[in-house]
Amino acid sequence: MKTLVIYFSKTGTTKAVAEMIADRLGADTYQxxxxxxYTSADLDWNVPTSRANLEQGDDDSRPAYKGKLPDLSSYDQVIIGHPTWWGQPPRLIQTVIEHLDLSGKRLATFATSGGSTYVQAQTVMDRILDHPAPGCVLNNERDIVSWLTAIDF
Incomplete structure (x- = not known):
């Protein structure tokens, strides 16, 4: 099974987890x-009018992505990783998913978080993906190994 790990990372934490997953699976990555x-001011959750607060509070917000998205036609499995912002994926993740053809792909999702569980993010991802995909908060290699084993990836 050929796998692609697609991820968004602002601090490098999600990138590190995505790379560990890719290494374990022999998968390709796309950032x-x-x-x-986003600037640090954009991400300041203490400021009600910060860009991220406004985006996360607006279900219709679709921040644009940079560049061209990957061609998924040669992949069997796609894992989508993201940080957790206010308990859910950044709105940019929804923008990207809406522009990918994920039909026929085996899907899984993960997040990195300093304190949130994946419950709210899982609900959002299942809605965005139009069907359930196993998800989890992953912050270290032990969590990654356990999760990949549990979902049989």
Whole structure:
């Protein structure tokens, strides 16, 4: 099974987990980049009018991505990784998923988080993907190995 790990990472934490997953699976990776880079002020959750607060609070927000998305035609499995912002995936993830043809792909999702569980993010991802896909918060190699074993990837 050929696998692609697609991820968005602002601090490097999600990137590190995505790379560990890819190494374990012999998978390819693709890093999502935002068209308008987030600044530290954009990500300040203490400021109600920060860009991220406004995006996360708006179900219709679809921040643009930079570049061309990968061709998924040669992949059997796709794993989508993201940080958890306010308990859910950044809106950029939804933008990207809406522009990918994931039909016929075996899917899984993961997040990195300093304190959130994956419950709310799982609900959002299942809705975005139009069907359940196993997901989990992963922050270290032990979690990654356990999760990949549990979902048989």
């Amino acid at each position: 999502i980049e935002e068209a308008q880079p």
